[in-house]
Amino acid sequence: MSDLSEFSLIQHYFEQLTAKRDDVLLGIGDDCALLQCPEDEVLAVSIDTLVENVHFFSDVDPESLGHKSLAVGLSDLAAMGAKPKWFTLALTLPEVHEVWLKKFSQGLAKLANEFKVQLVGGDTTKGPLSISIQVHGFVDPEKALRRDGAQVGDLIYVTNTLGDAGAALKLAQSELVNESFDNEDKRYLTRRLECPTPRLNLGQKLIGIASAAIDISDGLVADLGHILEKSSVGSRIDLARLPLSASLLKLERAEAEHLALYSGDDYELCFTAPANHYTEIEDMFQGQCTRIGVITNDDGIVVIENDKLKSLKNKGYDHFSNS
Template sequence: MSLSEFSLIENYFSKLTSARQDVSLGIGDDCALLQCPSGKEMAVSIDTLVEGVHFFADVSPKALGYKSLAVNLSDLAAMGAEPAWFTLALTLPEHKPDWLRAFTEGLSLAAKPANIQLVGGDTTRGPLTISIQVHGLIDKRRALRRDGANIGDRIYVTGTLGDAGAALKRRLENWSPEVFEETDWQYLQQRLEYPTPRYQLGQQILDYASSAIDISDGLLADLGHILERSHKGAVINPAQLPLSASLKKLPQEICLPLAMGSGDDYELCFTVPAEHADKLEQFDLNIHCIGEITAEKGLRLVDETGKEMNIDARKGYDHFGT
């Protein structure tokens, strides 16, 4: 048998990452054999990225490899799970060893700090498509779900919002505000191509948070999923949204819709009962309180004076929507 693309990936990958003790049998047999410790349950998630739908055809293979895994790690983060193993199904139009090497380098860049091991996969011929399934570990019945938000819980987000959306807006609409310098664009592009999955923070908030989700489709859409599953509403103050120095250069009517409506930031949005919030805020976690869960259904935007705000933010990206 000739050296397939997958064994090429495996070969590069194993040189760039370390092996886990809980892998009884890795790549090379019909299945991998993995040890799930007693007392833990497994968090499993899969994401598919298709050229032209989820990424541009001219994206660098390194950035693509990184982001393919990072978006999956972000789902583990949203449950509070510790990353453990992943599998990869790669559909490729042609065999290009240089492309595969760069793709694997990006994959390793996301995998190594997360201590997640590649334990199986497959390559086929066809339009460029990447499917990654991740497996994480979490103490039984402790996972952060979308349905745990309660009335009075404070709503938090990590990092800054809208950065990836700004980079996408430039690409899709030829948008080029005068206030942005080249360094702003470099930063925003980096945020789009190399998002930081918050799996460490996801585990740190386990003792405090009542629900969580990662922001892949935009804050309003993703917070909306928590509200729907928890049968609650929310009020948020857009002035509290954490913005990067670059986005702060823009007028509010431009940066706030980006921060609320655009996706791809892969930050976390989570809720914390008020009695835990002060304890949580003692840690230096780069989290920001943006509002509160309410009994009244729906999501309201209200400023400090209690005045309702009407901001036109796109309601997230729905691949099957209109």
């Protein structure tokens, strides 16, 4: 079979991948998709590219990779409080490997159908393995969760636990002592790295409550740093309050805290909210998020450790940094 017909087969295959939405007037198969936009909301758009050996290992489970390729984009929509609707996919493959493709698309379709997002267009080319997905969602322009709304006195929260994905990455790179974890810990941590959960429901519930939000892709220090910079404020973080999983706590506390502060890929949300929403947040999110600090006039991030204050330098993962 020629490459051309193989690749058109893939396109035909992806056409049937996700459930149909009523607001897709014309989906895959024409020059453009035609999409019905709600009148009172605006389009929220984000794109992410995952490249083999940069963002994922060659031997990663293709089903997980399909999941993660979409999850990272949906996480951006969650961080804006947007409702997800559609996505487009640009897939570059070195060869057509049917088993790989089937598993990849299964992982992708499962997550897409869970949140009722439809694949509305795509492109497939031959080359080094990379996956680009652009997601589309809608949000009230007055209420979208931006990075620039944090005010002095606002409380700082994060969802779930931090540092798990970072620990899994270090385990895979043999930078952590393997004996710290049993097989169940390793499975849990690996899943947190390979199959992040976009916090879409939480993000939408934060509309009208949060003053600023971001998803943690590059580490808490780096991503909270973006909120601080855009909002022209500082923060104090209580290290003792960082939410750490039971698996991560099998490491030395200092190492677990370091991963929670600086390692990326957790795709949890970090948000700020005025203190008068405290009770509402505790009631609404019961255990799904943790208050870790407060917005201040400090310069950047100051951490509270054993009742002492320590200023942190921004050391989050930077894709273009040589250090």
